[in-house]
Amino acid sequence: MAVREILQYGDNRLNTICEPIKEFNEEVLDIIQDLKDTLYDGTGIGLAAPQIGILKRAILIDLRMGGEPIILINPEIVESSGSECDYEGCLSYVGYEGEVVRPTRVVVEGLNENGEGIRYSAKGLLARAFCHEIDHLDGILYMSKADSMYELVEEEEE
Template sequence: MALRTVRKYGDSILRKKSRKVEEINERIHVLLDDMEETLYEEDGVGLAAPQVGVLKRVIVIDVGEGILKLVNPEITYSEGKAVDIEGCLSIPGSEGEVERPKKVKVKALNEKGEEIVIEGEDLLARALCHEIDHLNGILFIDKIIKKGEVTK
């Protein structure tokens, strides 16, 4: 495993749409492992591949319940609304209130290429939505409710 450099706001890769992973091979396993190590080193909750300069639909998340490594994640169901403060490893020092679903279901592939469904509520739902947004070139600052309250 190796640490990867987290791309910062202003880097054009953060605004690009990621490509679907067609095959879970050794390169994807290395990417997932490196992203996990980088996530923990940066003390984050989630990390998407574009944040480390790779335009692949790959995310890692740990909300305190162990690492989730997801390939080609997509939200298949959401319900409710919750507003909370978000930040981002790619936009250090900034935070703002963002409305997200309270509960989501996400279909993805695990490291073995098996289809799985993750049900997330509260922080896990928020993290899943935040990281999947990254795969589509969307940043949390695009969704801040009170635009005047962005802190930097």
């Protein structure tokens, strides 16, 4: 469909709790396609619908390691365990990273693009990505969970 503008930190829509998707129709397929088009136009590994101005509970994750992208509608973390602090960035807060504590393992349930129930068990980076993107659906930005934040600065070549 279209590459959408990614909302940036300060836009109030990023702090909004999103509405569940109740009907699977052409509108949902359009949201999914816009998430794909927008994510693949850049360098991120995940994108949530509110980041492109759609206040619905839909996420896309693609670790870009050769696997299939994960599309989840109305996702929920139903189990989590462990704890790990690592760096995160966000397409809605370009130029910064923060150290965020997240679970090392999660189980996530939701619906696929056909409205069928699906369940993922994830660890490591995928678990972190699920937590980050689902937080977006609840109006939570990673900066509010960060122990510390860093501005990314390009090193000058000598």
